[in-house]
Amino acid sequence: xxxxxxxxxxxxxxxxxxxxxxxxxxxxxxxxxxIMLQQTQVTTAIPYFERFIARFPSLDALAGAELDDVLAHxxxxxxxARARNLHKTAQLVGGELPxxxxxxxxxxxxxxxxxxxxxxxxxxxxxxxxxGNVKRVLARHSGEPEWPGGSAAQKRLWALAESLTPRERSxxxxxxxxxxxATLCTRSRPQCQRCPLADDCHxxxxxxxxxxxxxxxxxxxxxxxxxxxxxxDDQRRIYLERRPDSGLWGGLFCPPEADSLDxxxxxxxxxxxxSAQIDWQALPAIEHAFSHYRLDxxxxxxxxxxxxxxxxxxxxxVWPDSDIATPAPVTRLLSQLIxxx
DNA sequence: GAACCGTGGAG
DNA sequence: TCTCCAAGGTT
Numbered sequence: 001x002x003x004x005x006x007x008x009x010x011x012x013x014x015x016x017x018x019x020x021x022x023x024x025x026x027x028x029x030x031x032x033x034x035i036m037l038q039q040t041q042v043t044t045a046i047p048y049f050e051r052f053i054a055r056f057p058s059l060d061a062l063a064g065a066e067l068d069d070v071l072a073h074x075x076x077x078x079x080x081a082r083a084r085n086l087h088k089t090a091q092l093v094g095g096e097l098p099x100x101x102x103x104x105x106x107x108x109x110x111x112x113x114x115x116x117x118x119x120x121x122x123x124x125x126x127x128x129x130x131x132g133n134v135k136r137v138l139a140r141h142s143g144e145p146e147w148p149g150g151s152a153a154q155k156r157l158w159a160l161a162e163s164l165t166p167r168e169r170s171x172x173x174x175x176x177x178x179x180x181x182a183t184l185c186t187r188s189r190p191q192c193q194r195c196p197l198a199d200d201c202h203x204x205x206x207x208x209x210x211x212x213x214x215x216x217x218x219x220x221x222x223x224x225x226x227x228x229x230x231x232x233d234d235q236r237r238i239y240l241e242r243r244p245d246s247g248l249w250g251g252l253f254c255p256p257e258a259d260s261l262d263x264x265x266x267x268x269x270x271x272x273x274x275s276a277q278i279d280w281q282a283l284p285a286i287e288h289a290f291s292h293y294r295l296d297x298x299x300x301x302x303x304x305x306x307x308x309x310x311x312x313x314x315x316x317x318v319w320p321d322s323d324i325a326t327p328a329p330v331t332r333l334l335s336q337l338i339x340x341x
Numbered sequence: 342g343a344a345c346c347g348t349g350g351a352g
Numbered sequence: 353t354c355t356c357c358a359a360g361g362t363t
Contacts, residue, residue, distance in 0.1 A: 037359035044349065045359085078347025081362080111361050131359045151342075178359060187357080188352075215356085 004141075004197065005166040005173055011196035012176030017183070021049060023121075023175070027097045028059045030122030034114045035082050042182070048077050059097070063090035085109030099123050112158075120171040128165045129174045130158055133181025138164075139213035140185060143202030147214045223294040227264040228255040230283060230301045230333070231271070233317065238334065239306070240324065242314040249327045253316060255299070264300060272307055279303070284336070288329040299333055 017023075020042070022033035032052060036045045052073045056062040062070070067087050074083035085108040097118060098104055104115035113129045120127030130138075135148040138157050146153040165173055184191045190209050192198045203212040231239040240253035258264035268278050283299040306317060318324050320334040 034359065039346090039358055039360055040348080041350075041358050076348075078349090079360090081346070082360095085361090109361065113360070117359075129359080132357085133359065182359085 001166045001168070002164050004164050007196040008176045008180065009166070009169060009172055012172055012179060015183075015194075016172075016176050016179040021046060027118060027122035029053060031097055031110075031114075031118050032056075032086065034117045035086055035109055036077070038082060038114070039079065040077065045077070048074070059090055059093070059095060062087065063094075082109055097122070099125060101127070117174060120174045124171060126165075126167055126170045127174065128158075128161050128170065129177070130154075130161045131178065133178040133185075134161060134174075136187065136213055137177055137181045137185045137197070140190075140203035140209060141197055141201045143206070143208075144213060147216050149216055223296050225296045225298065226257045226259065227261050228257050228286075228297050228299045228333070229264055229268055230255055230299045230337070231268070232301060232303050232337075233305045234303075235317075235319075237317040237319055238337070240316050240318055240326070240330075241311070242316070252325045252327050252330075253318070254327065254330050255333075257297075261298070261300070268302060271311075272304065283333070286329045286333050295329065297329060297333075 020033075022029050033045070033049055036049055036052070055073055056065055056070070065087070067084065070087045071080060071083050074080060077083075089107045089109060092107065098107075099119065101115050101119060104110050104118055105112060110118070113131050116127035116129045117131075118127070119125045120129065135157055138144070138160050139148045139153070142156075142160055144153050144156065148154065148157060180195065180197070184195050188210075192201070192204050192209065195201070195204075198204050203209045229239075233239075239255070241256055242253055243249050243251060245251050256264075256267060258267050265278055265280070268280075269276050272278070279302070281301040283301050286295075286297040286299060288295040288297065316324060320337045326334065
């Protein structure tokens, strides 16, 4: 047996969950619980599970029930195709759930992982699972470089799960891996001190538990809204500050900016006096696309003469038509200021 | 491979 | 308030 499995099973015997309401109650109960737990947290599923099993205590009872009755006991859980598939499958299999992996997978609502779970935890046969918990544990332990939902990563993780799952006690191993993921190897603040796999865990060794597993890539690039102070004096000059040499727009001149209008106005008051009444006017937003995000800049025009306030940043008063170095969106804003007049 | 399916909890 | 995502599977 792989040392990984030995350590995991030893931990499970002492610290795993052994009192979940669907444990050790046979293939039917395992099946119902597995379907109910798809994309659903344990604490959410438990009351539904109790009601469901009380009303449909056996495969035959479920097969003989009305679909509306089954759906009524699923009401509130979501993903209602799961309930319809349960009912359909109960009528399909005729008295007993198959043991064969392919036969299980052929049933509606049962995929590769659920089929493995039914074999391992329901029938007591050899079976391999790869659910969200196991993915997280294995992704961290192996240092999986990609989002675990992608096809390449899934292929690697399935192969890893197959190689690590012991022939004996594969049901306990499956439960142990889920318990690890649910109680120790959580998405945030994992308790690595208590983990039996910490010694050779890639994420642990490299201090990357917070970065792994790699999150799902965002489909739309995020939009950052920034508020720009367009401070103009009586000579119609604009106040700009030089950005640090490193980072975005390094060394270029930009208006002071903040994450919110309130923060910007606070900042503006700091330039004048804490109790100053700031008269401001919103200018048309400036949009700018970067490689990794979209900038939505909200310029706020404040007309006031320069003060003696010194900020710890090199600054300049420039006319909008000057050729000082500014990034494209600031250049665009300055040209709009010229047109505006 | 991506969209879709539901609801509730966490941060 | 809002995003992310949780014991996945189907189309």
